[in-house]
């Protein structure tokens with residue numbers, strides 16, 4: 485379910501990731517996935533979106549199609565590393581960032 489992502493945003497995500505899966509470089513069955521789920525406050529901005537092939541996407545949602553034993557947690561870790569590497573300290577995946585606390 486990726487309602488709310490505009491076609492423009494989707495294209496931008498594909499372009500950024502070179503029209504291939506960000507995790508396995510596969511170019512087939514590409515889909516856009518939310519790094520931080522909408523239900524957890526993730527935004528529909530490109531910073532929170534990543535290009536995944538259908539297999540990686542399924543794995544990111546906890547479906548182990550290939551019996552690799554890779555869990556959704558492992559996938560999330562890789563996705564967050566990819567995006568945080570890409571945007572470094574400017575990575576802002578959340579829809580609402582509150583400047584919580586000082587320090």
Ligand SMILES: [Zn+2]
Nearest residue numbers: 505508537540
């Ligand atoms: Zn993949």
Ligand SMILES: [Zn+2]
Nearest residue numbers: 516517518541
């Ligand atoms: Zn997804």
